[in-house]
Amino acid sequence: MRDFSRSLPMSLLRAREAVMRQFRPSLREHGLTEQQWRILRALAAIEAVEVTELARTAFLLGPSLSRILRDLEARNLIERRIAKADQRRSMVSISKEGVKLMASVAPNSEAIYAEITRRFGARKLAELQDMLGALEQSLAGLGTGEEASAEE
Amino acid sequence: MRDFSRSLPMSLLRAREAVMRQFRPSLREHGLTEQQWRILRALAAIEAVEVTELARTAFLLGPSLSRILRDLEARNLIERRIAKADQRRSMVSISKEGVKLMASVAPNSEAIYAEITRRFGARKLAELQDMLGALEQSLAGLGTGEEASAEE
DNA sequence: AAGAAATACTTAACAAGTTAAGTGAATGCG
DNA sequence: CGCATTCACTTAACTTGTTAAGTATTTCTT
Numbered sequence: 192m193r194d195f196s197r198s199l200p201m202s203l204l205r206a207r208e209a210v211m212r213q214f215r216p217s218l219r220e221h222g223l224t225e226q227q228w229r230i231l232r233a234l235a236a237i238e239a240v241e242v243t244e245l246a247r248t249a250f251l252l253g254p255s256l257s258r259i260l261r262d263l264e265a266r267n268l269i270e271r272r273i274a275k276a277d278q279r280r281s282m283v284s285i286s287k288e289g290v291k292l293m294a295s296v297a298p299n300s301e302a303i304y305a306e307i308t309r310r311f312g313a314r315k316l317a318e319l320q321d322m323l324g325a326l327e328q329s330l331a332g333l334g335t336g337e338e339a340s341a342e343e
Numbered sequence: 344m345r346d347f348s349r350s351l352p353m354s355l356l357r358a359r360e361a362v363m364r365q366f367r368p369s370l371r372e373h374g375l376t377e378q379q380w381r382i383l384r385a386l387a388a389i390e391a392v393e394v395t396e397l398a399r400t401a402f403l404l405g406p407s408l409s410r411i412l413r414d415l416e417a418r419n420l421i422e423r424r425i426a427k428a429d430q431r432r433s434m435v436s437i438s439k440e441g442v443k444l445m446a447s448v449a450p451n452s453e454a455i456y457a458e459i460t461r462r463f464g465a466r467k468l469a470e471l472q473d474m475l476g477a478l479e480q481s482l483a484g485l486g487t488g489e490e491a492s493a494e495e
Numbered sequence: 496a497a498g499a500a501a502t503a504c505t506t507a508a509c510a511a512g513t514t515a516a517g518t519g520a521a522t523g524c525g
Numbered sequence: 526c527g528c529a530t531t532c533a534c535t536t537a538a539c540t541t542g543t544t545a546a547g548t549a550t551t552t553c554t555t
Contacts (some may be wrong), residue, residue, distance in 0.1 A: 193456075194384075194388065195381065195385065196400055196402075196458070197466065197472070198368070199362055199456075199459065199471075199472065200359065200362050200363055200377075201381075201402065202471075202472045202475040202476065203355060203358055203359035203475065204359060204402060204474070205402060205479055206355055206475040206476075206478050206479050207352065207355035208360060208402070209479045209482040209483070210351055210352050210355065210478070210482065211352055213482065213485060214352070215543085219425075219543095219544090224510065224511080224543090225352075225511095226510080226511065227510095228486050228504070229347065229353075232347040233347065233348075236346065236347075238424070240369050241533080241534095242533075242534065243500085243532095243533065243534080244434065248348055249485065250348075250353065250356060250357060250360070251511085251512090252511090252512065252513070252514095253533085253534070253535080254511090254512080254513075254514085254534095254535075254536080254537090255510090255511055255512060256514090256534095257534070257535055258510080258511075258535090258536095259511080259535080261535095262510090276534095277520075277521070277533085278469075278519080278520055278521080278533095279520050279521065279532065279533045279534065280489075280520095280532095280533060280534085281533085281534080288460060290423070295369065304345075304351075306485070307482065307485075310481040310482060310485065311477070311481045311482070312481075315474065315477070316351065318474070319351075319354075319471075319474045319475075320351065320354045322467065322470070322471045322474065323354040323355065323357070323471075323486070324358075324360040325463070325467070325494065326361065326362070326453065326463050326471065327357055327358055327361045328445040328461045329462040330361040330362065330364075330365065330459065330462060330463070331361070333365060333458070333459075349549090366537055367513085371513095371514090376513090376540065376541080377541095378540085378541065379540095393503080393504095394503075394504065395502090395503065395504075403541090404541090404542065404543065404544090405503090405504070405505080406505075406506080406507090406541090406542080406543075406544085407540090407541055407542060407543085408504095409505055409506080410505090410540080410541075411540085411541080413505095414540090424496070429502090429503085429551070430503095430549080430551085431502065431504065431549070431550045431551070432502095432503060432504080432550095433503085435505080458508095472548075478521040
């Protein structure tokens with residue numbers, strides 16, 4: 192069996208950890224986890240979203256998102272209101288306080304991202320992202336019962 | 344602020360999830376989590392290791408590893424004995440039962456890896472892994488107080 | 496040799512990942 | 526209309542990630 196430390200999952204895990212390690216301390220100083228930060232960023236770009244759609248953009252599973260939204264709401268960083276047309280749906284948006292918090296974190300965060308880009312190289316970074324996207328694409332639909340080889 | 348869904352951390356996260364999603368169901372059938380599987384694989388390649396060294400190879404933090412080893416030991420998949428030279432250290436090894444379990448999981452796991460490789464392309468895969476390794480390297484030591492620009 | 500510092504873990508506490516089950520509201524369809 | 530089904534989300538239960546604190550053992554220092 193192939194040396195597992197050289198397997199694709201491990202390479203991806205280590206690379207991501209190397210990146211995230213740069214951001215976590217700064218986020219932590221502001222009392223935010225990586226996931227909470229993802230949610231705020233996703234919300235900042237938009238007026239209001241449904242929870243399911245937010246889960247998709249922030250790449251979180253429903254149960255995780257449920258918990259985090261509960262906490263962010265308790266901290267007054269986000270707001271929720273039930274959609275009038277469909278009582279099942281709730282629309283989430285970032286609060287004024289949330290925007291303020293983002294503003295206080297963003298500069299540092301941007302600086303770190305810039306430094307990573309500088310170290311690795313902007314061109315290589317773009318190339319890497321392309322490959323990661325291609326990998327995702329090539330695996331889309333695998334294991335969902337539609338991975339037929341060619342004959343269907 | 345850049346569209347966060349196109350940020351490097353998100354790209355890495357999505358790519359890794361796309362890969363891991365292929366493996367999880369098979370592991371689950373055998374009652375193993377991704378992390379437990381990593382540990383077994385790390386142990387299979389070696390006689391016995393210290394916990395700290397195992398944490399390094401399986402890329403797990405100490406506390407996670409402590410818990411998982413406790414559980415794997417209770418399931419008789421690994422064995423532990425205290426190093427005679429240094430009572431603080433304990434040597435971990437895979438048990439006979441652990442080897443058996445690995446043997447029952449490995450074929451499926453290999454097949455999945457092969458399919459991923461086939462879909463994405465072996466050459467591209469190798470290229471991607473190189474880039475991931477380079478990214479890791481370029482970030483090594485950043486944020487540890489030794490990231491001086493050039494003057495030291 | 497004795498106390499201080501470092502080392503190798505383990506425990507604790509809280510946040511998040513993962514799967515399954517639950518709840519209430521809308522839809523489909525007879 | 527009535528009722529099963531689907532949908533949007535939440536809860537639950539268990540495992541892991543993350544940081545801090547704790548414990549025992551060894552090494553360093555003098």
